[in-house]
Amino acid sequence: xxxxxxxxxxxxxxxxxxxxxxxxxxxxxxxxxxxxxxxxxxxxxxxxxxxxxxxxxxxxxxxxxxxxxxxxxxxxxxxxxxxxxxxxxxxxxxxxxxxxxxxxxxxxxxxxxxxxxxxxxxxxxxxxxxxxxxxxxxxxxxxxxxxxxxxxxxxxxxxxxxxxxxx
Amino acid sequence: xxxxxxxxxxxxxxxxxxxxxxxxxxxxxxxxxxxxxxxxxxxxxxxxxxxxxxxxxxxxxxxxxxxxxxxxxxxxxxxxxxxxxxxxxxxxxxxxxxxxxxx
Numbered sequence: 100x101x102x103x104x105x106x107x108x109x110x111x112x113x114x115x116x117x118x119x120x121x122x123x124x125x126x127x128x129x130x131x132x133x134x135x136x137x138x139x140x141x142x143x144x145x146x147x148x149x150x151x152x153x154x155x156x157x158x159x160x161x162x163x164x165x166x167x168x169x170x171x172x173x174x175x176x177x178x179x180x181x182x183x184x185x186x187x188x189x190x191x192x193x194x195x196x197x198x199x200x201x202x203x204x205x206x207x208x209x210x211x212x213x214x215x216x217x218x219x220x221x222x223x224x225x226x227x228x229x230x231x232x233x234x235x236x237x238x239x240x241x242x243x244x245x246x247x248x249x250x251x252x253x254x255x256x257x258x259x260x261x262x263x264x265x266x
Numbered sequence: 267x268x269x270x271x272x273x274x275x276x277x278x279x280x281x282x283x284x285x286x287x288x289x290x291x292x293x294x295x296x297x298x299x300x301x302x303x304x305x306x307x308x309x310x311x312x313x314x315x316x317x318x319x320x321x322x323x324x325x326x327x328x329x330x331x332x333x334x335x336x337x338x339x340x341x342x343x344x345x346x347x348x349x350x351x352x353x354x355x356x357x358x359x360x361x362x363x364x365x366x367x368x369x
Contacts, residue, residue, distance in 0.1 A: 100270070107271045111279050118283055118306050122290035127298045134302050137283075141309045144276070148320045150328050153312075153335075160335060165305065165342045172346045173298060176353040181360060187293045188362045194292030198285050205281040213274055231325050232332075240329055247336045254340035261347030264354070 106147055113140030125186055127178045131169050138162055152229040276317035283310035295360045297352075301345050308338045 117137025124130045142157040188194075236244055283306055290303030312331045319327025353359060 104269060104271050107275065114279065115282055115286065118286040121302055121306065122286055122294065122299070127296060130299050130302055134305065137306065138309065141283075141313060144279070144313055145316055148276070148316045150316050150319070150331075153316065153328055153331055156332065156335060160339065161305075161309075165339060168342060168346060169298065169302065172349060175350060176298075176359055178296070178298070178359060181296050181358075184295070184360065186295060188295050191293040194289060197292060198289045201288060202281075202285050205285070209274060209278055209281065212277070228328075232328055235325050236329055236332070243333060247333055250340050251336065254343050258343040258347035261344065262350045 103147060106143070110140045110143035110147065113137065114144065126182050127173050128170070131166060131173060134169075135162055135166050138166070149228060152232050273317050273321040276313055280310045280313040280317070283307075283313065295362055297349055297359050297361050300361060301342065301349070304345075305338060305342065308334055 114137050117133045117135075117140060120133035121130045121137060124133060138157065138161045142154050142162075145151075145154040145157055287303045287306035287310060290306065291300050294300055294303065312334055315327040315331045315334070319325065319331075349359065352364065356364060358364065
């Protein structure tokens, strides 16, 4: 139990620290590397919550796929000049005001929901997490699964059309 | 209040990550960083879904998180494609310099 607590705070620190660095760094490559740290922290939180399959998906897909895509694009577009300019737009105080408003709202509801107790111990039926997910995904959620594959196809075609100079 | 980790701790962490991402989307000028902040927001949603999936011992939350990740991948691919097309035409990646639709 104590190990769980320590690991939670460790991963929370990695996640939030990486997130803050992502938003504040001047150089986009530094932002991307901080984001990788943050995503790995989120993956650790998934592991703590006994979502082993999502832990693997998070590492392979986010850290291995999306972040490599981001780094490629950072190298394709010339960000040297952007790094020398102003990093925040003129309405940054308005943005912070909006964030503070949302923070107050979330804090209010978190305080009201504080009576949620610790999660119950895992029942034996939850064992074999990947198997359970596959069972539900390929029976109950078969149609959304197929639609997701169609969405990915559309995204692939759209990305190629957008990025290609002439078709 | 800090010691036994409950679902509320995960919700608070997710809320904090959501706020960081929102601040990045609203305040940064660089479009690449804005897209990364959107990834942060989607990850906050996923933490929430997984926390409730554990809390109610229900696997549906994890399925939903898989769909959220799928949509995030599609969004990143199309967004970065649009960014490349934009950079080719306007030679800028600053969000407030793209003002063709402003009057």
